[in-house]
Amino acid sequence: MKRREFMKLAGGGVFVFFTVGEPWDWLEAQQRSGGRDYPTDFNAYLRIAEDGKITGFAGKAELGQGTQTALAQIAAEELDVALDRVDMVMGDTALCPWDMGTFGSRSIKYFGPALRQAAAEARGVLIELASEHLRLPVAQLATKDGFVQEKVNPQNRVSYGTLAKGKMIERHLDPKPPVKPPSEYAIVGKPADRKDAVLKVSGRAQYAGDIRLPGMLYARILRPPAHGAKLKAVDLSGAERTEGARIIQDGEMIAVLHSSYDLAEGALSKIRAEWELPEAAVDDETIYEHLVKVASTGDVVEEKGNLEEGKKLAESVFEESYFTPYVAHAPMEPHTATVKIEGGSATVWASTQRPFGLQEEVAQALGLPLEKVRVITPFVGGGFGGKNRNLQTVEAARLAKLAGVPVQVAWSRSEEFFYDTFQPAAVVKIISGADASNRLVLWDYDIFFGGERTSQPFYDIPHYRILSRGSWGRGGAGVHPFEVGAWRAPGSNTNTFARESHMDVMAAKAGLDPVEFRRINLKDERMKRVLAAAAARFGWTAAKAPSGRGFGVSLVNYLNTYVATMAEVEVNKNGAVKVKRVVCAQDMGRVINPDGAKAQIEGCITMGLGYCLSEEIHFRGGAIRDLNFDTYEIPRFSWLPEIEAVLVENRDLEPQGGGEPPIVNMGAVVANAVFDATGARLNRLPITATRLRAALPPRY
Amino acid sequence: MKEIIRFEVNGRPASLDADPDRMLLWVLRDELGLTGTKYGCGEGFCGACAVLVDGEPVRSCQFPLKSARGKKVVTIEGLAVNGRLHPLQEAFVRHNVMQCGYCTSGMIIAAYGLLRKNPRPTREEIIRSMEDHLCRCGGYMRIIQAIETAAQEMKKGVRR
Numbered sequence: 001m002k003r004r005e006f007m008k009l010a011g012g013g014v015f016v017f018f019t020v021g022e023p024w025d026w027l028e029a030q031q032r033s034g035g036r037d038y039p040t041d042f043n044a045y046l047r048i049a050e051d052g053k054i055t056g057f058a059g060k061a062e063l064g065q066g067t068q069t070a071l072a073q074i075a076a077e078e079l080d081v082a083l084d085r086v087d088m089v090m091g092d093t094a095l096c097p098w099d100m101g102t103f104g105s106r107s108i109k110y111f112g113p114a115l116r117q118a119a120a121e122a123r124g125v126l127i128e129l130a131s132e133h134l135r136l137p138v139a140q141l142a143t144k145d146g147f148v149q150e151k152v153n154p155q156n157r158v159s160y161g162t163l164a165k166g167k168m169i170e171r172h173l174d175p176k177p178p179v180k181p182p183s184e185y186a187i188v189g190k191p192a193d194r195k196d197a198v199l200k201v202s203g204r205a206q207y208a209g210d211i212r213l214p215g216m217l218y219a220r221i222l223r224p225p226a227h228g229a230k231l232k233a234v235d236l237s238g239a240e241r242t243e244g245a246r247i248i249q250d251g252e253m254i255a256v257l258h259s260s261y262d263l264a265e266g267a268l269s270k271i272r273a274e275w276e277l278p279e280a281a282v283d284d285e286t287i288y289e290h291l292v293k294v295a296s297t298g299d300v301v302e303e304k305g306n307l308e309e310g311k312k313l314a315e316s317v318f319e320e321s322y323f324t325p326y327v328a329h330a331p332m333e334p335h336t337a338t339v340k341i342e343g344g345s346a347t348v349w350a351s352t353q354r355p356f357g358l359q360e361e362v363a364q365a366l367g368l369p370l371e372k373v374r375v376i377t378p379f380v381g382g383g384f385g386g387k388n389r390n391l392q393t394v395e396a397a398r399l400a401k402l403a404g405v406p407v408q409v410a411w412s413r414s415e416e417f418f419y420d421t422f423q424p425a426a427v428v429k430i431i432s433g434a435d436a437s438n439r440l441v442l443w444d445y446d447i448f449f450g451g452e453r454t455s456q457p458f459y460d461i462p463h464y465r466i467l468s469r470g471s472w473g474r475g476g477a478g479v480h481p482f483e484v485g486a487w488r489a490p491g492s493n494t495n496t497f498a499r500e501s502h503m504d505v506m507a508a509k510a511g512l513d514p515v516e517f518r519r520i521n522l523k524d525e526r527m528k529r530v531l532a533a534a535a536a537r538f539g540w541t542a543a544k545a546p547s548g549r550g551f552g553v554s555l556v557n558y559l560n561t562y563v564a565t566m567a568e569v570e571v572n573k574n575g576a577v578k579v580k581r582v583v584c585a586q587d588m589g590r591v592i593n594p595d596g597a598k599a600q601i602e603g604c605i606t607m608g609l610g611y612c613l614s615e616e617i618h619f620r621g622g623a624i625r626d627l628n629f630d631t632y633e634i635p636r637f638s639w640l641p642e643i644e645a646v647l648v649e650n651r652d653l654e655p656q657g658g659g660e661p662p663i664v665n666m667g668a669v670v671a672n673a674v675f676d677a678t679g680a681r682l683n684r685l686p687i688t689a690t691r692l693r694a695a696l697p698p699r700y
Numbered sequence: 701m702k703e704i705i706r707f708e709v710n711g712r713p714a715s716l717d718a719d720p721d722r723m724l725l726w727v728l729r730d731e732l733g734l735t736g737t738k739y740g741c742g743e744g745f746c747g748a749c750a751v752l753v754d755g756e757p758v759r760s761c762q763f764p765l766k767s768a769r770g771k772k773v774v775t776i777e778g779l780a781v782n783g784r785l786h787p788l789q790e791a792f793v794r795h796n797v798m799q800c801g802y803c804t805s806g807m808i809i810a811a812y813g814l815l816r817k818n819p820r821p822t823r824e825e826i827i828r829s830m831e832d833h834l835c836r837c838g839g840y841m842r843i844i845q846a847i848e849t850a851a852q853e854m855k856k857g858v859r860r
Contacts, residue, residue, distance in 0.1 A: 200804050379800070413743070606841070634834060637843075
């Protein structure tokens, strides 16, 4: 009897299936993911093998953020086994429960509880089995280190593996066993070594481009010089003469396939193509004016009170605009996919953040039913939002179908820049007001195409309106000259740069210390707590800016993770900024792996220096001018500030996200520190030496 | 155009009938199946493809096969001895350095080259020597710490 039929016959309720051996056949897996929602049977999450090894299944991808380790910690904790007894299989559409995608700092926050409940239920089933095995009532049993044991006589015990041996057991626990109270945690909340570390230091960790299949060909694809360019004429003869090269034309796509990547590339370079370029309408200087011009009247994101009322109360009014450019994801691993089609089924290895979404795209491109496409997500060499889109995989799938052999498409660095879904360029206009006691009374906030996330004020403001003018994402025809998308903490880097810069503009005018000005306007206790924690570690003393010290502060509530960041910078006469020190205090609820969380903070701070100081895509119309790391500068070793990560304990709150929040403050904290050092305020990112030099006071 | 080129890879002889102008990266990855060495930028800007040639780190995406003739090439797969990780690899594990791990091979190879020449580098020397190796996850702080730890360990007179 198929499991689904069994469930139907048996009626409603929650079923806990305890299964041993290798039951992961295709059909069952599809039943598990068929609902396109997190399933309720724990088999979808866990398997306990006869040797007692536990395998966890997660539809998430390991992009480097360390969820493979933190999720294993969660399962090991509930099951009372050592961390090294749990392995996680991630992002495999045939084995793992359906998942929406790995973005928004959601893996631990939303998937963690499902895994935790499943593990608790598995533990409950193991205790019931042991009760039969040991002939003791359940109440007299406890679990420890992979065994179920008698409480009063721990020697009387049976291992999980023994309980699992040679049986096919299906159980239904009612009521569901409770999860462990956090006060009993022994694994969660303790620093854990990454489970992928040894594979990664020894070169054995497989990425999508490391897949090697018999007969596999590498495809290089002819690319236009600009988005929107049309192919006028093409001469393939040079490529055709290359030994071992196959040329495939499919509609607009022209690809050269070869058994070696570089030889495919060599053949591609012999193709002569003529392109018709569309007229360039905007470039990286005119884009902001363009965005404001094409924006809609907008939708209210959130509002309170009445702006007119706020204006009446305001003693002083401030009006500023803030600008953030297109920013590239630039993961070290470019988009890559390997596709094999055999017997009417496709297997896909892809560097993706959305394995299940990709499964649908590939099925559609190949005209196959969903269950005939399996997406396997090997290790992913960084995503940051850029690998939500998987054009390369659809290309590989089309080519594998036409070529009749497995095909790998691995984008070059220039393709990676060209087809990136950049963080959208955006404008924020703020009109704010404060009363005579420096309390915010007015906050009139318009975002142009930047996205809404973290635009809602956490300061105590009686009259405010947040207006989103031009939606986030593609924005509609005639807005962006190329694709845009989610970039680590989408919308928030722009909104927080604007909000927190503006707070400092107001504080400076009022002659108040920026931390003091924020305190006056904060009621949120969690925010006050992280601010205090950051100030204590940083050694912040009150002074109005510009104080010459080069100190800056910025705050954010990113999807319920609270972050306070402080920085110290040095600016030389040429306008070059050196960020010397960054302190980041974060309240992310209960922390699963403190060392992993700190690594995310360090990584976010380091990566975030790029969008503060150098990262900006230069373009003219659809032609991208930055196509490698020579002109698109990302942070290097010498940029590294002293970093101090402070995890502000909050054990009463369920785990929140940690992969994005610490990057959000970076724009404003540096801009504010630069103002404090020099008196020059830049409302546009990045703060390049050229721009800052032009803004520096004459005798700086 | 093709010719027979012999060299040594990770202690074993390799012999290839190939175009001598091909870059070593692709020969390692596609002909020899050593995929631990990564493509990152193809123009020598990022360092993901670093390997050792006669003990010196080179960018294999810019290093023609003919220049490897008769030389000893060591890739990330060749650093461990009898299954025991090199002290640098151990230090990278101990410091939980890796996030996505894609730059790691090149980082370790570059650090190996540094410690070979300068067994006790200062922090500034580490930074200067590693400057042209890029990590998008922002793992520089832990990479520096791991190199310092490995230098300490190697000073104690362990292997290499």
